[in-house]
Amino acid sequence: MARHLITSAIPYINxxxxxxxxxxxxxxxxxxxxxxxxxxxxxxxxxxxDEHGTPAELAAAKAGQPVADYCAEMHAVQAELGRGxxxxxxxxxxxxxxxxxxxxxxxxxxxxxxxxxxxxQEMQVYxxxxxxxxxxxxxxxxxPNCGYDKARGDQCENCTxxxxxxxxxxxRSAISGSxxxxxxxxxxxxxxxxxxxxxxxxWIGAKTDWPVLTTSIAKKWLHDGDGLQDRGxxxxxxxxxxxxxxxxxxxxxxxxxxxxxxxxxxxYIAATAExxxxxxxxxxxxxxxxxxxxxAGDVRYTQFMGKDNVPFHTLSFPVTIMGSGEPWxxxxxxxxxxxxxYDGGQFSTSQGRGVxxxxxxxxxxxxxxxxxxxxxxxxxSDSEFTWENFQASVNxxxxxxxxxxVSRVTKFCRSxxxxxxxxxxxxxxxxxxxxxxxxxRIAAYDAAMAAxxxxxxxxxxxxxxxxxxxxxxxxxxxxxxxxxxxxxxRRRASRSTSSASMRCCRARSSPTRPRR
RNA sequence: GGGCCUGUAGCUCAACGGUCAGAGCAGGGCGCUCAUAACGCCUUGGUUGGGGGUUCGAAUCCCUCCGGGCCUACCA
Numbered sequence: 001m002a003r004h005l006i007t008s009a010i011p012y013i014n015x016x017x018x019x020x021x022x023x024x025x026x027x028x029x030x031x032x033x034x035x036x037x038x039x040x041x042x043x044x045x046x047x048x049x050d051e052h053g054t055p056a057e058l059a060a061a062k063a064g065q066p067v068a069d070y071c072a073e074m075h076a077v078q079a080e081l082g083r084g085x086x087x088x089x090x091x092x093x094x095x096x097x098x099x100x101x102x103x104x105x106x107x108x109x110x111x112x113x114x115x116x117x118x119x120x121q122e123m124q125v126y127x128x129x130x131x132x133x134x135x136x137x138x139x140x141x142x143x144p145n146c147g148y149d150k151a152r153g154d155q156c157e158n159c160t161x162x163x164x165x166x167x168x169x170x171x172r173s174a175i176s177g178s179x180x181x182x183x184x185x186x187x188x189x190x191x192x193x194x195x196x197x198x199x200x201x202x203w204i205g206a207k208t209d210w211p212v213l214t215t216s217i218a219k220k221w222l223h224d225g226d227g228l229q230d231r232g233x234x235x236x237x238x239x240x241x242x243x244x245x246x247x248x249x250x251x252x253x254x255x256x257x258x259x260x261x262x263x264x265x266x267x268y269i270a271a272t273a274e275x276x277x278x279x280x281x282x283x284x285x286x287x288x289x290x291x292x293x294x295x296a297g298d299v300r301y302t303q304f305m306g307k308d309n310v311p312f313h314t315l316s317f318p319v320t321i322m323g324s325g326e327p328w329x330x331x332x333x334x335x336x337x338x339x340x341x342y343d344g345g346q347f348s349t350s351q352g353r354g355v356x357x358x359x360x361x362x363x364x365x366x367x368x369x370x371x372x373x374x375x376x377x378x379x380x381s382d383s384e385f386t387w388e389n390f391q392a393s394v395n396x397x398x399x400x401x402x403x404x405x406v407s408r409v410t411k412f413c414r415s416x417x418x419x420x421x422x423x424x425x426x427x428x429x430x431x432x433x434x435x436x437x438x439x440x441r442i443a444a445y446d447a448a449m450a451a452x453x454x455x456x457x458x459x460x461x462x463x464x465x466x467x468x469x470x471x472x473x474x475x476x477x478x479x480x481x482x483x484x485x486x487x488x489x490r491r492r493a494s495r496s497t498s499s500a501s502m503r504c505c506r507a508r509s510s511p512t513r514p515r516r
Numbered sequence: 517g518g519g520c521c522u523g524u525a526g527c528u529c530a531a532c533g534g535u536c537a538g539a540g541c542a543g544g545g546c547g548c549u550c551a552u553a554a555c556g557c558c559u560u561g562g563u564u565g566g567g568g569g570u571u572c573g574a575a576u577c578c579c580u581c582c583g584g585g586c587c588u589a590c591c592a
Contacts, residue, residue, distance in 0.1 A: 012592055055591065124590085135590040154590070162517095162588080216520050217587070224519065229589060260592065307521095307586070338521080339586075380529090381522050382585055389528070389541095396541065400554065408551030415550070455529080459540080 003042045003298055005289050005329065006033050007268045009305035009313075010050040010095065013074050014059040016081065018354045019385060020340035020347040023373040024306035028335065028454050030087045031374055032302065035449050035457075037088075044289050047082070048093035048271045049075045052240040053260040054135055058175060067239045071096060081357045085366045091278065093271030095263055100270035101241045104263040108233075109246025110324040111191065118190045118230065119252070125153070125165050129178035133186065133236040134165075138175060141168025187252055189243065190230040191262070196319045197228045204314060207334075211379075213307055214336045218314035231316060233262040265317040269328070292327040302333045302452070310336050335452050338378035342385050355385065368394045375458035 008029035011017050026047060033045035051071045060070035071094070079092050094100075111117050125134045139153035144167050148158035152174070153165035165171060172179045193200075204218045222228050234243055240257025243250050269290050276286040288295030303313055313334055321328045340347060347354030360369050372390050375397070376383050413421060441460060448457035 014592090050592070053592065133590095137591060155588095165590095213521075213586095220519055220587075221589075224588075231589070235590085259590090264592085308592075311587085311589075312592090341585085376528075383528085386527095392541065393528085399552070404552050404554050406551095408555080410551095412550040459529090 001040055001042070002300060003289075004033075004036050004044070005296075005299050005301040006036075006043060006045045007301075007303050008045075008047040008089075009303070009309045010048045010264055010267060011078060012053075012055065013049045013051040013071050013078075014055050015074070015349055016077065016356045016358050018347040018349060018356045019360060019369070019373060020342075020354065021306070022085065022357060022369075023340050023377055024337040025304045025309075026082065026087050027085070027370065027373055028337070028377060028452070029302075029304035030085075030089075031454065031457075032304070032335075032449070032452060033088055043090070044272060044275075045088060045090045046093070046268055046271045046275070047087070047089045047091075048095055048267045049078055050260060050264045050267070051075070051094055051096040052237075052257065052263060053235075054138065054237065057237065057239050068096070077358075081361065084361045085357065085370065091271050091275035093267060093274040095260070095267040095270070097267075097270055097274055099273040099277070100263060100267045103270045103273070104241045104258055104266045105244040106246055107266060107320050107324055108189070108244070108250075108258065108262075109248070110326065111320065112245050114323050114325055116192045116195065116319070116323045117233075118192055119187055120190050120232070121185055121187045123183045124186050124236075125171075126182050126184040127173040127176070127178055128180045128182065130173050130175050132175075133184070134173060134175070134181070136165050138173065139165045139168065139171050139181070140174040141165075141171040144169055186236055188232045188256070189234045189253065191233045191316065191319060191323075192230050193228050193315060193319050194230050196323060197222060199322065200228070200315060200318060203318065210334055211336055213338065214310055214314065214334045217307065217310040217336075221311050221315055228315065233259045235259050261312050261316060262320070265312060266320065290329045292329060296329045299329055300333070301329050301331050302335065303331050304335050305337070307336050307338055310334070333452070338380075338382045340373075340376075340378050340385055341382050364394075368398065371398060371458070374454055377454040377458075379453070379455055 006029055009025040011021055011026070029045065029047070033043050037043050049071070056071060057067050060067035063070055065073070075094050082089065082092055108117065125136075125139055126132070127134050134153075136153035137155075140150055141153070142149045143151035143156040143159060143161065143163070145156060145161045145163075146159035148156055149170075151158065151163060151168060153163060153168060153171070155162050170179070171181055173181065200218075201222050204215055204222065207215060234253065234256045235258075236255070237257050240260065241263050243253040243256045243258060272286040272289055273283075275281075276283070279285075284294065289299060290296055305313060313331065318330060321330050342354040345353065368390075372393050375393065376385075376389075445457060445460035448460055
């Protein structure tokens, strides 16, 4: 009996997520949470929507809505889809919550006191007609290297050369197409990650049991070039957490907000506070999960995310936590995933390419998707979704093997024993062999789940019951030992062990396929 | 350019320096019938991307070449 804090990377607000997003964070986190609850542990499973940043503002503008309304609506849509997929969050929060505003400002204040925030004046591109500063990738122009006319300010996607917006020929706003751009001076706050480099390096270096994907990305950022660089944590936007130093104003930073990657991970904490608020619980109820000095000393904290989120969770967020000088809970294990691909290419929200959560649920029950996604989770490398594979897997694993077993056992039971499940009779060597076999499978499954090896766990959970089938089969033709297995008493034993096997199968598979 | 991951049977994946490289699916054969055109048993199939090296021993470690993918700090 232990206490487990589990967070899934929080999905961005702009639209319905695709299966790649789902399998990379929310779904495996749900699997783990369900498993641990099933084992009797105390679990706090947190997710939320990530609502700030430029894309949210643009998506709202495109929808012709105020950004707050747009986010509220999309949050409701994502929450509903989460329920549709049976994601068992204890709370599905919002990074735009009042709780997150307060906490984000609190952390910024603590970091400033610790000397970990620097104010930096820099020049950025401002679009007069759009009335906003443009991130590099929102500036379009002709690539000076290859002549491609839709190169982005950060990189030309045609020749892959990295660019600076100043390099672009004929630069224009990617939002409006306006060429009325100018460079303006603006001041931003930087998180001085570089001064924490040694400490982060030692911390990551000690995590020898983490997935290679997680540690290799972190180490690359720590050691590449001049090492870990400081990172801007503010933006010139309207929508976001206003920059404040704790409860105090921050002179010179009026009208600016924190960068979404500063406030998004803090939302894990804030969402737990939102959970307490939603249940009318006192502060202590959520703080016992997050403050080591207030009861979180025995909590094991596991994060789930796609590989694109790894730098923020291995570096920036730990700097926020460590740098605060307060005993907030630091992550114990980071499980990261590669990408799911779709027919050879990437899933793409912007291009509408792939299978999206709403479409998937409209087509087939959530369990079909959960089973396929978890049993094919992109753990060691990217993995591919194809309709053929999905169809074959669902038909074989779920309908043929599992469905048929249940159908068969129940029908047989009814035909021989009526409407009552018979008591177990005498057990013999076959039942003992079955029990031993199941014991081994459960042990293998437990080991895989403990290590959060999703594919392996799914394979162990779904693997049949072949032994159950064997137990209730007549003896093989070559060895006519007829009388014994034909006696009703033996049948009852077989029946009860078969149904035990079925129950066992159900227990193992319930985290994967909660409906069954 | 740099870094990381990856390449194993037709397909999806195991094997993490040590018995003939294994499973599931697909293919072939046989069987069973209590079951869902289901299930069970048996079976075909691999020069582990190519080449070189280290080692008593290499899918595994090293070098090199070829292919696929991701990241590269202002998308999130």
